Amino acid sequence: MKRTFIALLPAALLCSSVAVVAQPVDYSKLEIKATDLGNGVHILNWQGGDSLILVGDDGVLLVDTSVAQMGDKIKAAVAKVSGKPIKLVVNTHAHADHFGANEAMANGGAVIVAHVNLRERMANGQTIAAFNQTIPPSPPAALPTITYGEAMVLHFGGDTVQLFHVRNAHTDSDTLVHFKRANVIHASGTFGGDGSYPFFDMSSGGSLAGTIAAQEKMLSLADSNTRIVPDEGDPGSTAVLRACHDALVEIRARVEKLIAEGKSEDEAVAAKPTKDLDAKWVRPGGFLSGDTYTRMAYESLKSGNASAAR
Ligand SMILES: [Zn+2]
DSSP states (O other): OOOOGGGGSOOOSSOSSSOOOSSOOOGGGOOOEEEEEETTEEEEESSSSOEEEEEOSSOEEEEOOOOGGGHHHHHHHHHHHOSSOEEEEEOOSSSHHHHTTHHHHHHTTOEEEEEHHHHHHHHHOEEEGGGTEEEOOOOGGGSOSEEESSEEEEEETTEEEEEEEOTTSSSSSOEEEEETTTTEEEOTTSOOOTTOOOOOOGGGTOOHHHHHHHHHHHHHHOOTTOEEEOSSSSOEEHHHHHHHHHHHHHHHHHHHHHHHTTOOHHHHHHTOTTHHHHHHHOOTTOSOOHHHHHHHHHHHHHHTHHHHTO
16 A cells, blocks of 8 residues: 555644644634734734734624634634624635634624635535544535635725635645735645645645645735735745745755656655755654645645646
8 A cells, every 4th residue: 555644644633834732722712813914814823824914994704713622712803803793704625724713704794705615515524534533514504605616806895805625636626815915814724834844734625836836826916015814823935935945946956856766656756856945844853844734745646636737
């Protein structure tokens, strides 16, 4: 049987490169840190997927609802910034720390928008092999009621909010969310922030090539002042995104060369193709070591996901 990198990963609850934990999280102890990014946009940080809010005169747009257990805390964090209702929700991808509290938001009157693949994955349930995590089908009330295919524009709170689908990137359900006036982009999971390789979830349709393409899309939208919101943690700069992109392109070239030379997965790992990049992009305490990332890259490039993402 083919050996996969999956066996090397700890059981995990969340999807970022940083927050993977072997033990269940005690959500009662988690605090949400809100940071004002200007022009009505605020980031809500906790130990899982970053949420963003855009505050308008009539209501709030919320990007990513967090896990179900954190829904009340997200609502409280939003209420601290604005007394207006959460009117619109955008889910960036089909990992539970990004859509888990959808039902609570919908029950409060919010309309939920997402890529069509996200609705399908929520409706059917899914197994995320990398985390040994099974997500059951979501109740109908939690599902997005508005879905799109390639792109969509929301006009909200005086800002123009562009949604772009990027194929087979962090997952097959990713939405990049570009707040034009605020000059902020939510990267779904296609950017790990400063000092972390971005994880791509192949069991949810993600790939290395698609992650690189997603980063190129963001670079085409960004200027030197854009803040790029990662899966978890503080926003990164365009310069950091470019450096991460360049590292991934280098890794792709090196691993493709090893594959072309006929190297097995284990031989590719032994060749340490990420060695000079790991000091910058392996976060201490995270699960994405250079060896793990090499396995992911090898499996992704070998599987043909590279062409699927084009
Ligand atoms: Zn994720």
